[in-house]
Amino acid sequence: MNKNDLRVLKTKQSIHLALIKLLKKKPLTHIKVTELCREANINRGTFYFHYQEVGDVFKEFYEEIMVDLKESYQAPYLHTNFLDVANLDPKTVRIFHHIKKYEDFYKIVFSQDVSTHYYFMLFDEIRSICIEDQNTLQQYGELNDYLYSYSANAIMGLIIEWYRHDFKDSADDMNVHLINILKLREA
Amino acid sequence: MNKNDLRVLKTKQSIHLALIKLLKKKPLTHIKVTELCREANINRGTFYFHYQEVGDVFKEFYEEIMVDLKESYQAPYLHTNFLDVANLDPKTVRIFHHIKKYEDFYKIVFSQDVSTHYYFMLFDEIRSICIEDQNTLQQYGELNDYLYSYSANAIMGLIIEWYRHDFKDSADDMNVHLINILKLREA
């Protein structure tokens, strides 16, 4: 299967457009392979040549979005150290802006009964960001693994709450919430 | 549908035993309704009279386990205040012992591609525990919602990492990890 073959690009794009269209009508878990192929005007066998299930198409979207998140942190002047509260500037935390940008998408990721795979993809990405930003603190040995998962998933907890508030707060609001919570520990 | 009808109790027990048996052979997501009914010696129509999908049976287990977790915190002498590090006694954190007790079960909950529903059931339970244990701190207004989700999901992060280490650490080890992480913020 050649990723650059025009035929592949065409069918994948058809499937992508079809999924986006169907997602406006019904939740991801209710979309059947047959239905998706009918909408995309491709044969069901072709679908199974590229994917295993409908969720795999969603994962493909997700990977692109993860790249976008990663890139927003590759700008060298941006630094977010969740442990160093004193030097934490709300403007430097790009995660919430990223989530807001893809709000409709993340409403699916955090919805009930969807695969946990999507949750863990974001978790792992945020965890990587924590590791890269805290590369000065290496002295905690084995505790590091737990510290990073603790910190990353705490952020995820804020996003869960944000989702449950239907993303009404702005991204900057969320940064302020984070700062305030971290400052509680200093008092 | 009468929950106390002997016929209902009998069929539900058959289904429960069948699911436990099948879970030893294959992941939850691979178990078909037909397969489960064959194993339980009940009619497929009977299954659909009680459940919608295989995962619903798992949820039924889960609810019992959530009751067990809740009860382990109802003993009034136990208090866990995740914000008050100074007064936090490792022995009082019962969550990790609970997880260890149902380790095999939680290996499914935290596995990839399973429904997020199970994750959120545990999250909500831990969040409730945080709220009850921190009922002295009400001064933060709207921030409370975010603070509780932050704290609860941070604990979930430790459990994720524990899962990824195949639950090799003991429950007491986990309590120590938690204490150490919380103490980092004081330094």
Added chain:
DNA sequence: TATTTTATTGAACAGTTGTAAAATAAGATT
């Protein structure tokens, strides 16, 4: 015990799933 209630069964149905093989056609390669 006799009667009523209702959970369970069995059968049938259209639709979906996942897989496989040969035929076709679109695109890549020379």
Added chain:
DNA sequence: AATCTTATTTTACAACTGTTCAATAAAATA
């Protein structure tokens, strides 16, 4: 432009899904 490569289609198949209905049998109730 001619040939090679392979993605796509077509068709077929057995198994599973989700639902419905009448018949049955198990349990509750009086």
